[in-house]
Every structure is written in C-alpha cells, then in structure tokens.
Amino acid sequence: MTADPPSERPDPPVRRGRVDFAVPRPKVLVVDDEGPVARSVVRVLRNAGADVMSADSAAAARALLADHPGVVHVIISDQRMPEEDGASFLSWVREARPETRRVLFTGYSDLERIQWAVNQGGIHHFLHKPWENAVLVEVVRQAVAQWRLERENERLFEVTHEQNEALRELTQQLESKVAERTLMLERATEAWKGTFDSIDDPLTLVDTRFRIRRANLAAAREADDDIRRLIGRKCHQALFGRETPCEGCALTRTPWRGEQTVEITDARRHRVWSVRTWPLREGMPAGEGEAVCHYRDVTRDQELQRQVIMLEKLAAIGELAGCVAHELNNPLTGILTFSQLIGRGVPPDDVPALASDIEEAARRCSAIVKSLLDYARPGASPTLIEDIDVATLLESCLNLARVQTKPGSDLQLVFEGGEGLAPVRGNQDALKSLFLNLINNAIQATAPAGTVRVRAMMLPDEATVQVQVIDTGPGIAESLQARIFEPFFTTKAKNKGGTGLGLAIVSNVVRDLGGRVEVHNVPAGGACFTVELPAIVGDW
Numbered sequence: 451m452t453a454d455p456p457s458e459r460p461d462p463p464v465r466r467g468r469v470d471f472a473v474p475r476p477k478v479l480v481v482d483d484e485g486p487v488a489r490s491v492v493r494v495l496r497n498a499g500a501d502v503m504s505a506d507s508a509a510a511a512r513a514l515l516a517d518h519p520g521v522v523h524v525i526i527s528d529q530r531m532p533e534e535d536g537a538s539f540l541s542w543v544r545e546a547r548p549e550t551r552r553v554l555f556t557g558y559s560d561l562e563r564i565q566w567a568v569n570q571g572g573i574h575h576f577l578h579k580p581w582e583n584a585v586l587v588e589v590v591r592q593a594v595a596q597w598r599l600e601r602e603n604e605r606l607f608e609v610t611h612e613q614n615e616a617l618r619e620l621t622q623q624l625e626s627k628v629a630e631r632t633l634m635l636e637r638a639t640e641a642w643k644g645t646f647d648s649i650d651d652p653l654t655l656v657d658t659r660f661r662i663r664r665a666n667l668a669a670a671r672e673a674d675d676d677i678r679r680l681i682g683r684k685c686h687q688a689l690f691g692r693e694t695p696c697e698g699c700a701l702t703r704t705p706w707r708g709e710q711t712v713e714i715t716d717a718r719r720h721r722v723w724s725v726r727t728w729p730l731r732e733g734m735p736a737g738e739g740e741a742v743c744h745y746r747d748v749t750r751d752q753e754l755q756r757q758v759i760m761l762e763k764l765a766a767i768g769e770l771a772g773c774v775a776h777e778l779n780n781p782l783t784g785i786l787t788f789s790q791l792i793g794r795g796v797p798p799d800d801v802p803a804l805a806s807d808i809e810e811a812a813r814r815c816s817a818i819v820k821s822l823l824d825y826a827r828p829g830a831s832p833t834l835i836e837d838i839d840v841a842t843l844l845e846s847c848l849n850l851a852r853v854q855t856k857p858g859s860d861l862q863l864v865f866e867g868g869e870g871l872a873p874v875r876g877n878q879d880a881l882k883s884l885f886l887n888l889i890n891n892a893i894q895a896t897a898p899a900g901t902v903r904v905r906a907m908m909l910p911d912e913a914t915v916q917v918q919v920i921d922t923g924p925g926i927a928e929s930l931q932a933r934i935f936e937p938f939f940t941t942k943a944k945n946k947g948g949t950g951l952g953l954a955i956v957s958n959v960v961r962d963l964g965g966r967v968e969v970h971n972v973p974a975g976g977a978c979f980t981v982e983l984p985a986i987v988g989d990w
Contacts, residue, residue, distance in 0.1 A: 476594040477521060480504045481511045481539065482528040482555070491526065491586065498587045507531060508539035515547070524593045526553040526577075537573070544572045549600065551593035555579060652689065652745040660684045660695060663740060672745070685743065690716045700727040701741060711964065713748070713835075721749045755880075755958060785812060837986060838878055840915055841868035844904055847885045851893060851902075860899040863889075867906040872985035874915055876963045884959045887952040888919040888979050895923030895977065908985065914965075915985045920978045925971035934969065956981075 478500050482488040485506070492502045503518070505511035508531060515522065525543055527536035540552040553575040574596070575589050646653065652669035654662050662669075662685050670677035673688040686692040686699070695702050700710040711726045729741045785808050792804055848863050874881075885904075892902040900922040909916050926934065935957040956979075960967040965983040972978050 475499060475501045476523040476590070476597075477501045478503070478590060479511060479514065479522050479525045481506075481508065481525065481531070481536070483507055483531045484528070487528070494583045494586055495590060498590075500590065508534040508536075508542075511539065512542075522547065522550050523597045524551045524553060524590055526555065526590075528555045540573060549597065551575070551597050553577060553589060553593060555581075651747075654685055654689075654743045654745075655740055656685050656701060656743055657740050658701060660686060660701060662688060669745070689745070690714065691718050696725075699725075713962065721747055722752055724748045755955070758955060782815065785815075835875060835877060837873040837875055838881055839873055840871050840906060840917065840983075843878070843881060844868065844885060844906060844917065847882060847889055848904060850886065851889045861893065861896060862901045863893075864901060864903045865906075866903060871906055871908060871915055872912075872987060874963070874983045875986055876959075876983070880959045880962075884956050884981070885917070885919070887956050888981070891952060892919050892921035892923070892977075892979075896921045897923070900976075909982070913985055913987050915983050917981045917983075918978055919981075920972060920976060922974075922976040925975060926969060926977050928971075931969055935967070 478495055480488055480491045480495075480502060481504070482491070483506050488504045488506065492504050495502045503514060505514050508527075511525070511527070525540065525547075527539050529536040531539075536554050536556075540554060543550055543552055551574050552572065554573045555577050556579070575593060577586060577589060647667040649666055650668055652672045653666045654669050655664040656662055662680055662683055665673075665677060665680050667677060669689065670680050673680055673683075675683075675688065680688055686695050690696065696712075696714040698712040699714070700712060709726065709728050711724060714723045714725050715721075716723065724746045726744045726746075727741050729739060789808065792801060844865060845868075848865055852863055889902065889904065896902055902922075903918075903920045905918040905920065907916055908914070935953050957967055960981055960983070963983055965981060967979065967981045969977060969979050
C-alpha cells in the first residue's frame with residue numbers, strides 16, 4: 451500500500467527561526483514506510499527545533515521505543531502502511547505510552563478507519579495529505595504544549611492539602627505585598643508629579659514625531675492651554691506657534707545622539723529659549739523613542755550679556771581713543787602738509803601725486819574711524835543669528851588691534867591659515883567681542899618686541915573650525931588656568947584696569963554656540979587659547 455505523495459507545490463514558509471517549544475526540546479517519532487515522506491517530515495521538524503526519530507514500519511517503531519524508554523512527546527504515524535496500519539499502531543501506543551500525544555497522517559478515503567482510530571486509538575490530531583509544513587509544525591507545537599499541560603496538571607493534582615494551604619498562605623502574603631507596593635508606587639507617582647510640576651521651567655516628554663507625551667504645569671502655562679489638551683500636540687505648535695519644527699531642533703537629527711542644547715526663538719513673544727534634550731534611548735531611528743526637553747528662557751540672560759559686552763567695549767574705548775588719536779595724527783599731518791604745498795604753488799606735474807597722497811591719507815583716517823565705530827556700536831540684537839565668515843571676522847579684529855599697539859612698538863600681529871574655512875553660525879557682534887578679548891589679552895601679555903599669532907583651520911572631522919590665539923608672554927600659572935574663565939577673576943594689576951569679565955564673556959559666547967574653549971602654555975613660552983566652533987557643513 452502506497453502513501454499519498456507530498457504536494458508538488460512549494461512548501462509554505464514556516465515562521466522565521468526556531469519554534470519556541472520551550473525547554474527541553476520535544477522528542478518526536480515519525481513512522482512512515484515512504485522514505486521521501488518521512489525524510490521531509492523529519493527535516494521540517496528538526497528545522498523547527500524538535501529532536502526527531504523515524505521508523506519505516508510499526509514493528510520498527512516498537513523496537514525503537516523499546517531502545518528509548520525515555521519520554522517521547524509526540525508520535526506521528528502514516529495510516530497506510532504494510533503489515534499494520536497507523537490506527538492500529540497508535541492504538542497500541544495508547545496502551546503502552548498513554549501520555550504520548552498521537553498524530554495520524556490520513557487520506558480522504560480513510561474515513562472508516564478514522565472513526566475506528568478515534569474510538570480505539572485515542573488519536574489527538576489528524577493531518578491530511580498533502581500537508582502544509584506550517585500546519586505540521588503548528589500541530590506538533592500544540593501537541594507538545596498539551597503534553598506539558600497534562601504533566602503540569604498531574605503534578606498539581608499531586609500537591610498535598612498541606613502544600614495547598616502553604617500555597618494559599620504564600621499567595622495571601624504576595625497579594626498583601628503587591629497591595630503595599632502598589633500603594634508605594636501610587637505615592638511615588640504622586641510625589642514625582644508634584645516634583646515635575648513644581649519646576650518653574652517648562653519640561654516635556656516628546657517623541658520623534660514631535661508629539662508631547664507628558665508635560666509639567668509650566669509647559670502648559672507657556673502654551674496657554676490646559677495640560678490635558680497639551681498631550682498629543684506638536685511641541686513646536688503648542689509652545690512656539692510654529693507650523694514646522696524649530697531650526698536646529700535636536701529631534702530632527704536621526705539617529706538620536708546624546709544630550710544636546712540649541713537656542714530657539716519665539717518670534718511671537720520676542721523671547722529666546724535654550725532647549726536641552728536628553729534621549730531616553732540613544733541611536734533610535736526616526737519614529738521611535740522619546741526624549742526629555744527642558745526649556746529655559748534666556749532672553750534676559752542674553753540681554754545682560756549684550757550689556758556686559760557693551761560695557762567692556764566702553765571701558766576699552768577710553769584706552770583705544772588715545773591710540774586712535776595718535777594714528778589719526780600721522781595721516782592728518784600728511785594731509786595738512788600736502789595741502790599747504792599745493793597752496794604755495796608747486797609744479798603742475800606734482801599736483802596729481804600730492805592729491806593722491808592726500809586721498810590715501812584721508813582713506814586711512816576713514817578706515818581708522820570706521821574700525822573705532824564698528825567696535826563701539828551697540829551691534830545687532832543678540833538673537834540675530836547669521837552665517838559668519840571667520841577669516842574675514844579675524845582680519846577685522848586684527849586691523850582694530852593694530853590700531854591699539856603702542857607707537858614705536860615692534861609687536862607683530864600675524865594671521866595664519868584662514869583658507870577653506872567653513873562658516874559658523876552665530877551672532878556677529880558676540881563673535882567679534884570673543885576674538886577681540888583674546889587678541890587684546892594676548893597683546894597686553896606680550897613684550898613690545900614679541901609676537902601674537904592668530905591661527906585658523908578646519909579640524910580633520912571637517913565639521914569644526916579651530917582658532918588659536920598664541921602669545922609670547924610669560925604664560926599662565928597652572929594653578930590659575932582653571933579659574934581664568936570665572937567672572938571678575940583677573941590676573942592684571944589694579945592699576946591696569948582689568949575687570950575680570952573678558953574671558954568670562956569668551957566662555958559664555960563659546961558655550962552658547964555649542965563650542966569649547968581651553969588654554970594651555972606653549973613649550974617655547976607664552977599662552978595658547980584654543981576656540982573650537984561647530985561649522986556649517988555641506989555646500990558652502
């Protein structure tokens with residue numbers, strides 16, 4: 451008698467990976483006199499994670515079971531086999547190994563034997579030929595699960611009354627502990643909410659689609675909305691009235707990185723916010739994960755910083771005025787002299803040359819006055835952020851610094867690099883004050899015959915602009931290097947007029963731009979201040 455051949459159709463896909471049969475691996479016996487059919491079943495079940503044996507007849511299966519007295523979870527037998535059919539064999543299995551789950555392969559012409567198998571063999575499952583691999587695996591998985599459930603039930607039925615009482619008592623203890631822990635969690639949640647809402651700055655929990663998941667009362671006040679209606683709204687709409695995400699927002703960068711700080715302008719209320727973002731899980735792709743956002747109103751801070759910068763300028767203007775007067779005196783003297791020569795009558799051929807000298811001297815006066823005015827003007831709003839050409843800015847700062855050098859001084863101001871610098875994004879006035887503070891400090895620390903070197907370059911990461919201001923002065927004591935960026939800390943003598951705010955301003959400006967500043971002494975003598983600022987990468 452020949453078994454039904456397996457279907458010629460491609461096998462339907464079995465679930466990916468190995469089926470979770472739990473531990474230990476189930477042991478399955480496949481009984482079929484058709485070798486290809488048996489091998490196909492064995493291969494499918496082994497790929498699914500089962501431990502499979504096979505036999506080509508009922509007699510061979512009995513012998514195999516005798517050699518393996520251990521547990522066999524499932525026996526799958528073909529119905530049509532020579533000498534003894536599957537129903538009779540599984541009926542014997544029911545007597546010999548009643549705990550084993552029994553599965554019968556049948557054809558649609560075997561209905562009478564199926565009825566007999568149900569009544570006499572206690573068959574648990576049927577599989578019709580041709581079968582589907584996914585169905586085969588699922589039938590075996592269910593059979594194993596039922597076998598384990600029956601063993602677990604038997605074990606539970608063997609538990610004594612005393613053990614039941616102990617179990618009941620333990621359950622009551624666990625329920626009591628659960629209730630206690632639940633109460634503690636409720637109290638902790640209320641305390642957390644109270645702490646969260648007591649913070650004056652807005653706090654939100656936002657997903658990568660900019661939807662607010664949680665918020666404190668300060669965020670609801672800033673959004674001028676009920677906190678319950680705030681949940682689910684886009685953060686840029688609720689807090690800043692923007693239809694699109696804020697420029698520079700850390701949530702637009704995927705995958706997410708670590709803690710980031712950006713400045714966001716609320717154009718409706720003319721306010722500036724410093725927004726720090728912490729992802730709950732780093733490296734999450736778009737659409738997944740959440741981040742905590744802390745919003746701090748820095749509008750007044752920036753205004754105070756602008757005023758401090760202006761005060762620093764005004765303090766320097768008094769010192770600068772004397773230098774400017776000296777510088778203006780030379781070209782003015784030339785203008786006066788050349789004008790007198792023309793007035794006294796000179797050969798006509800010499801007039802164009804004298805006029806050109808007068809024009810050049812006047813241009814020099816104009817440049818000196820312009821530098822002074824550029825430095826002294828209040829500048830644009832600190833919230834005006836623009837793309838800045840660092841090389842041009844440094845050249846302007848050096849031109850202004852040259853005006854301040856003492857007459858007859860051999861001090862050299864040298865600018866190195868500057869080619870191929872990417873622009874940086876920031877406030878023009880704040881950056882100019884930053885570099886002028888560093889250059890002026892270097893000039894004051896350097897002897898009249900020394901050198902102040904300004905060096906600018908792109909770092910190898912091609913995303914950072916580095917500017918170094920190096921002097922040939924005495925350097926800075928290591929014990930003081932950690933304090934020089936503190937407000938009102940100065941190493942200058944009292945009669946030198948140092949306010950101790952210059953380097954504090956430098957530190958604040960660099961921090962606000964997302965960069966860093968550090969100082970160290972150079973081996974040849976002198977100090978080196980290094981400023982690193984994030985560059986605008988891409989097409990520039």
